[in-house]
Amino acid sequence: MITTTTPRRTARAAALLGALTIVVGTSLGSFPAYADEPGAPPAATEAPKVDLVLDGSGSMRTMDIQGKSRMEVAQQSIKEVIDALPDETEFGIRTLGATYPGNDQKEGCKDTQQLYPVGRTNKVEAKTAVATVRPTGWTPIGIALRAAAQDLGTGPTTRRIVLITDGEDTCAPPDPCDVARELASQGIHLVVDTLGLAHDDKTRQQLICIANATGGTFTDVRTQEQLTKRVKQLVNRAQDTHTIAPAKVAGSEKCADAPILTPGVYTDREKFSEHRVYRVPVKAGEELRASVSVTPDRAVARDYGVLLQATDSGGQELVRGSDAGSGRTDVASTGVRWSAAEDDSSSASASPSKGSGSAADVRTVCLVVSNSFAAQAGVQADPGLPLELTVDVAAASPAPDGPAMGLGRGWILLGVLTLAGLLAGLIFGWLARWRIAVWREN
16 A cells, blocks of 8 residues: 655654664664573584484374375375485484284383484485384373483483374373473473374364473474475474573572573573572673563463563662563563663672772672463463573673763654654745745746
């Protein structure tokens, strides 16, 4: 749609755009992914690792995807994925419900096998192994996820499980959602992505729950092309995410015994309506930048919020940031910025000693993460909700001290620019009327 604007409206729009540009430009800060300092997340030294878990239960015989059975579609897609595997990716395959043909549910619910070990892939051997799978038994998703986590091992890098299934777990306990939360709470940097070949609500909700618990994704698959494309994306994503492994940290209830954080990315677990406290040393002339994200990985009540506060060691608030939701998002996040002024008298009082040396100028800032999440009826409270905390300490920006940037950080510049736009519009309108009057006289 094409709209026509008057000079007056154009001036107002320009004023507003200019003001917003300045405000946003002076408000945003950058956060480093990692810092090579003591206490910072370790640098990744491993290859990306992916374990694909294939459902081999009897229902995979169903022929409802483009005239083929679900198993045929999955096998063909996996073969194409194997052909396209990056050389550096360590890839493995595990099955569930694919080897026990009997009717004993107790035995069938133990049925998970490592079809191809995680490691450098011989593509011919891997594709041959996939071709041998036949739909057979039950659907023990929970124990298969635990076994896949063991296949991948532990280490500093993020690992991915890609689950392809057409139904919900028929063997609980263990409930696969609880298993996913259990794995996530162990701090082993594990992400589970789920792909559903069936489309009923119960299966979809279970697969979404598994993915949410570990920060993964869920895809409702309708065609073979869609399945192939999505699995390739997830395998390739492992190359991008395997180095992004936040360091595990445990916040405390009080600032005095809170862990000291250096610039980096950290992960923790926070219970419903809990406070978690961390400490960050900030020198005079430096600026603290921090952000936090909390993920509701299970059913929570509507109307929730996340609060991040920076306080001094005595509990006096320095700055705060907050975010609120109503159940329509899968993450709540906020951030803060705070500069340590060199002439701040309270900074001196917080110093360990007064004298020569940089130690006298260090101020300890307490970062307090709080949430107002509440679990829905019947939902387990443990482990706590996953949170990710990003911390950076950089040279303080001189912008707040400069008159021009000081205007840009508030409403004054916006008012000035708006007034200028209005005056320009009035002048233009007056000139237009004067020209029309002259034209009529002549």
